Amino acid sequence: MSEEDKPIKVDKWDQNAVRIAMDDAAKKVLLNLGYEENFGLIDTRLGICTTAVLFALLALLWDFLHPFPESKPVLILCVCFYFILMGVLTLHANFREKNVFLVAHQKDPVGTEPDIVWTLSSAMARYDKNYALTISVKDNTDNRTTSMTKCVGELFDESGTLLYEKFEQLVMGLHDSIAAGKKKR
Template sequence: MAPKENDVKGKDEKEIVKINKWDSSAVKNSLDDAVKEVLTKKFNYTENFNLMDGRLVICTIAVGVAMFALLWDYLYPFPQSRPILIFSVATYFIMMGILTLYTTYKEKGIFAVCIQKEGARKGAVWEASSSMGKYNDEYELHLCVKQPKSGSVRETKSKKSCANFVTINGVICQDLVENEVTRLHNSLLSERKEK
């Protein structure tokens, strides 16, 4: 059963996120933002952008090579610039292949990497990733915690219909997202205490 508009009462207009509920990409991205907000605001974790920076470095190199080829071709028209253009085009496509491998195998849909700066688990790295099919209403959220000192990794996931978090009018219910993320977060912490 979808939450009602009244479930988001008492919030400022700035906090209410309204989306096109039929656009699965917009729903997934809005839910991802809501999960990231819970990790950074409620749990007060510091967001780490190294994963995103890796993608930016790869893209910067690819664009830099393309810009160099453009400049070289302007200074030395085509017959003279042929070897440089061949090298630049090949390098650009290699960099795009590396970018594809990076996003597929390194990022794996991770949209938030946060570091715990306080408490008993200081230095723990929390990763949140999600998936949602184009014509599917199931939002699958993966939460993972890594302890760099011990090398231990624990993860949990939740798979629920996006209707559990979005009202009929397309408003994200932040409190319902927060409850789900908190439940997953606490399950990872309780696993640690049991061991």
């Protein structure tokens, strides 16, 4: 049995593990349709973090080469840029990413139409038993969104194994309902 075919088993009392397992399963369902994952949101986050770390390293190196009284202006500048970048990172995570765990592109087989962009996001409030999955699709004409909320107890068995076939049917039902909104020619 390959790593992908193993059933997803988590501690059902660990809410973060449950949400991540369901997110991974939803991602697997959509990517199995042949869509290509876009890492743009993650790359942006990594770029902001890398730049912030480079400023911290510059401050460390500059202070090593030029001891404190001499390095004071550079240290102040680096610390300011670091905290500004942490603010930008917080804004990016809260207003652009918004619990999005997958952005996938559905390529046009002919290559004449622009890609259809599928976005998956989830929410699970603290100490809540309900998992909310939202699927959005953006094509060249409009944006469509649909969502579902399910009790986690309906999707996991007693031992903490995800009932993948049942979850796959739910995700595919959402996918098909929103894909059916496309114009027929």
